[in-house]
Amino acid sequence: MKIKTTYIHLILMTIFTFTESINILVVMPHIGKSHQLVFEPLFKKLTEKHKLTIITRYPQKNPGLNRRDINIAPDYLDISDTEILSFNNFTGSRIEKYTTVNLLAFIAHQACKDGLSHPNYMKFLKENNHFDLILIEVFNTPCFMGVAKKFNAPMIGLSSCMWLPWTFKWFGSDSNPSYVPNHFLDHTDRMSFLARVENTLIHIYSNIVYNSVIEKSGRQISKEYTDIDFNENGDIMGNISLLLINTHFILNSRLPMSPNSIGVGGIHVDSVPVKPLPQDLERIVNDSKHGVIYMSMGSTLRGDSFPEDKKQAILKAFSRIPQRIVWKWEGEMKNKPENVLTYRWVPQRDILCHPNTKLFISHGGLLGTIETINCGKPVLLLPQFGDQFANAAAVEQNGGGLVLNMNDVNDEILYEKLQILLSTNFSTSAKELSIRYKDRPLSPMDTALYWIEYVWRHKGAHFMKIESVDMPLYKYYLLDVITFLSIIALIVFYVIYAISKYVLTKLFIRQEKIKSS
Structure with missing residues (x-):
């Protein structure tokens, strides 16, 4: 009977909760x-x-x-x-x-x-x-x-x-x-x-x-x-x-x-499940023997406005690695290496969480940064504006990626960064960061x-x-308390000074009298 009553109470509570x-x-x-x-x-x-x-x-x-x-x-x-x-x-x-x-x-x-x-x-x-x-x-x-x-x-x-x-x-x-x-x-x-x-x-x-x-x-x-x-x-x-x-x-x-x-x-x-990639992209990612690198500069910045000299340096570095690169790019990219594939739009989280994706190259926007950490993948960050610099510094500090300022981009530096990020050690570090990030008493x-x-x-x-x-600023920064204590301190110091001066003066006069006598 007790179990039945408890069950009824649970039903009533559920109905009440979901009808409010x-x-x-x-x-x-x-x-x-x-x-x-x-x-x-x-x-x-x-x-x-x-x-x-x-x-x-x-x-x-x-x-x-x-x-x-x-x-x-x-x-x-x-x-x-x-x-x-x-x-x-x-x-x-x-x-x-x-x-x-x-x-x-x-x-x-x-x-x-x-x-x-x-x-x-x-x-x-x-x-x-x-x-x-x-x-x-x-x-x-x-x-x-x-x-x-x-x-x-x-x-x-x-x-x-x-x-x-x-x-x-x-x-x-x-x-x-x-x-x-x-x-x-x-x-x-x-x-x-x-x-x-x-x-x-x-x-x-x-x-x-x-x-x-x-x-x-x-x-x-x-x-x-x-x-x-x-x-x-x-x-x-x-x-x-x-x-x-x-x-x-x-x-x-x-x-x-x-x-x-x-x-x-x-x-x-x-609460958004990872979905399979579009069929053609799924096939490309799966067939990439050495894995895939995904590159995107976000939804606000036009990828095809990339400075030409920096783009050429990046392409040169990409041509030296065995991985395929899926690059979110508006329009057509000419004279690119065979391992570079461009797409106008890519389901970002789905490709980041794909088992064969090895690395994300990003501008450091917070949404993409969270997505790559959630998927446990290392990230190379090229911050451009706003909070991207702070986001990138936080990721590097916590072992999830490396930062490369756009002004420093050349094929040698980029190639070295890619080698570090594609290593087993960095992959392990990114996965550990992901585990810590998702370990919470309640989901977001x-x-x-x-x-x-x-x-x-x-x-x-x-x-x-x-x-x-x-609070007004003078209360928040204790300016009134500091002023009050400063005045008290000055008064105390003045009293001590006055008393000391009086005592010393009396002693000096007495000594003078003794010498005179």
Whole structure:
């Protein structure tokens, strides 16, 4: 009888759990499609139980029954053409790394104007909607925080990349530049003195640009197009209950994270099964006696814009190795070696996890980096912009690959790197990193689902927020305490000085009297 009662209770609990539905608003306004791709599996999973409305530049063709996409892509944007950047846009200089935050500010301004002025968005704001929860991207578009004011629902931040310099303050996580590498630099958590100087200066500069350009511009655009001043009563970003960030301590920097900062690194590959390759590609990979090297510079950078001298050096190095190379390349590549095959599109994770794939050559984008670690394959990283330098440095530090700056590419150096990476030792190291990365108490997907529903169940779960988020700077850095203790110390020193002077003066006078007598 007891077993039967327990069974009934389990059925009732299951029915209750799966019938509770949350009405969720998702805001993904950034122009980079990869930012949305990170969380698409999460959105799909959420629609199995909850209702989603997604504001996006990349709407799904078949969103499904529980999903509605609000398309805010401008008419001039072809969402099928994601390769919008060229190698000619990047020089690899230090100055370029320092000013990446300025590029993000420019992109943010354009994304805010395009999105907030879009007829679909304006129409959406006029609808009589109610939302139980808001999932909003935390990157460079605070201008969309007006929806938080309008719908007044608990918020969860989504970050597709490692910590940005201005993100720490909203969640109370440690941003100490002595060991927390800047998003835009090629440092790890082990820095030399000069690296720490550079890291500190760029951390400060990045925050200045965010506060004086990105946030200020976003606020003006929000007031112009939606008549909402999202920071009228203080920085609304501090009201975000929880951050789901696409990082994991095994790969990214080990830093103290606040209770409301949850790492879900690998969420885009966690619940997506590896599929067989297209038939012709499957045959080529299987028939490659010495294995296959896959090369791709991502979904944003056009591979066929590769500098000609660097391309020739790479092809020369490829001609010296027995492996076949599958290279994601737009258009036709002339005069290539017989072992180099080009494809306009390749199912990246499927080929990376193929048993006969030996190595990945990548630009260091976080999604591809996570995929190759997940598959346990070594990677040669040629970082170009943004967080790619930091991602590449983290992979090399943790034994998953090697970094080669584009300016240093020649056939001899590349050939040497390939020999090292194709060795048994490096293959073993990459597999060990993969095992550590995937060894978790809960999968990234289950972790995200749990915390999303946790925030909703506890009406925003504001009790998770660290007190430092709302502290003024003088309190956070103990400037008032330091000032108080300094004054006390000065008073004590003055009293000691005065007493000493008085005593010494009396002794001196007495000695003089004795000498005189």
